Amino acid sequence: MGSRRHRTVALVLAALSGLLTLTGTAVAQSENRELIDGLEYQLLYVALPLTLFVLMILVYAAVKFHDNDTPQPTTEDPALEITWTAATAIILLFVGLSGYSVLVNPYVSPSQANDVDTNGSQQGIESFDELPETDDEAVHVRGYQWEWQATYPEANVTTENEIVIPADEDVTFWLTADDVIHSLFVPDLGVKQDAFPGDYTRARTIVSEPGRYDAVCAEFCGAGHSRMNAEVVVVERATYDQWLAENEGTVAEAPTPD
Structure with missing residues (x-):
């Protein structure tokens, strides 16, 4: 015993x-x-x-x-x-x-952000150019089978399967999809947002540490779903500005994190 x-x-x-x-x-x-x-x-x-x-x-x-073969029935106990x-x-x-x-935090639910009146989705808007302006650094992210494309409106730079953002600054990802529903998920940063064809959704974050963070598609989107991977590349602001200036109007590779 x-x-x-x-x-x-x-x-x-x-x-x-x-x-x-x-x-x-x-x-x-x-x-x-x-x-x-x-x-x-x-x-x-x-x-x-x-x-x-x-x-x-x-x-x-x-x-x-465990040896009690004749258990006593329970009685009412209002207090208990x-x-x-x-x-x-x-x-x-x-x-x-x-x-x-x-x-309700504005980083988890962008609808709570004070700098833009949005419910996290912009139905009826037909292009990234029509999206409302915010005080955040904006990155336009487009998902399609089975790649991620990011555009930086500040300098018209485009990256494939790499999303570059500055460290220690508020960033807004505006997302859409070309074909089926996708979902951008960056586990280490706690960012996850669905991307819908014909719609524009929003995710926000501020990242403190430069580096490379794995991103995946978290919505099954066809035969190549498991290969729909990307990286969020976080760099210092000076590196970010220099990279935009040097690659304006081009398809570029992400800079090396500091």
Whole structure:
């Protein structure tokens, strides 16, 4: 009996220690990623003690009553019922408010940005030239089977499967698709936005660390979907300006991050 209890406790502790390893944090490279990671860890820190509490009750019940062949039926306990109902409501309220505070952030939901009146989508607009102006650095991104094309209206520079942006500045990606629905997803930056044929959608970010960040299409778009990869290349502002000036009106390769 004692060894069985010890094994059960050991398994529970091992499971919890595995969960705790998930709480190791890496430095977020963008405002989007920082917001999303912060929400995930906030919810995790609440979920862990609740998980421990439930597991302890399960272990206690399994050990104490496993030989009880004539269990007694439960009786009504209004105080207990009110307590667990209120506790559940508080937990759900916390989860809802935590998620909402991230959802309304202008980097996660561009409709909350103060510099442009948009709901994140611009139906009825027929070209990038008709999009509203913002204070952000704008990049026009076009998805098609199975490539990404980025255009920089400031200098009419185009890149293929590379999206160049300046570091430490607000950036707006305006996205559309030529054929089917695509979705630009940059996991390390916490950026994900669908691109629709005949429509223009918006994603925003600000990236603190120059470098290359993998991007993929997150919407199944045909036989070549798995090959629809790209890189977001983040460089210092001076490098970005020089690159635009040197490649104006051309199809160029991305500069090397500083």
